[in-house]
Amino acid sequence: MKRLLSATALLLCGTGLAHAEGVLQLYNWGNYTSPELLAKFEKETGIKVTVTDYDSNDTALAKIEAGGHGFDLVVPSANYVPIWVEKGLVTELDQSKLPHFGNIAPEWQNVDWDPGRKHSIPWQWGSVGMAVNTKVYGGDINTSAVFLDVPDELKGKINVVPEMNDVVNLAIWYVGGEACTEDTEVLKKARDALLAAKPDWLSMDYGATERLSNNDWAASVNWNGSTMRARLANPDVKYGYPKEGYTLFMDSVALLSDAKNVDEAYKFLDFIMMPENAAMISAFARYANGITGSDAFMPEDMKTAPEVMIPEEFKASGHFLPTCSPKAQEYLTAIWTELQK
Incomplete structure (x- = not known):
């Protein structure tokens, strides 16, 4: 999941790229x-x-569905992988072409969203929580009240990343519901909580790593790896795990059904399952990965980082989002649309 726009990334300017x-x-x-x-x-x-x-996830899905994209590999989040498979946008992997497939850690080999890892391999995994500058706010940061019942110290200083599934489900958990619920009473409570809180937010934007680092924002709903990167630049930034419930995510790499550079794609997929290479992915973005043996190559500061090592008391509050039913997704979208007005 996860995830800010990068100035250093190499950008494609056109579409319909041919095999090369x-x-x-x-x-x-x-x-x-x-x-x-x-x-x-x-x-x-x-x-x-x-x-x-x-x-x-929705941006990526829409782009690929439109066709003419020229991409070979994509990295959807766990709850979106079944959607990509159902729509026929990604192809089943030939595991015989992946000598290092066995390096996938046992707990990530047979996941609910991709049984047997037939269509994807791990990229990184993490959580969505509260990033707070504790010099500005010294209260409890392990709660979604940070953005849904904004403390006075943070009013007008807090950002909410514009990720529909994460943000709306944080609100649903906060009011006592379950992710992807179709319970209209719960959904109304979540909607009302979001709409009531919005006037106290500064923005709904990406870029939390930089803006938390330089004190442009005092808090943000944010991803754990991005928050760790912000903390390394600004030690006042801390990461909170909402006790009411927070999102766990795993982003995985999948081969597009209309990929042109298939042999190259398989080489890359196998390459990133080598422990030292998986550790390079984590060392950059600061999220955990799903490859056995990568710990030996990880930066020392990640082995004890509170943003990476979930405290025992908050483990039970973390949830992987299911793939919502069409009706539940319709409700989420309606709430999100209203929130954007």
């Missing part, structure tokens, strides 16, 4: 792909990877 031997087109979340990893891959294989950024 020795190139690969990766469609990924912004600020989420290690330049060092790409340089190493090109050096070892001669394949040049071009990265195009997107800022949400």
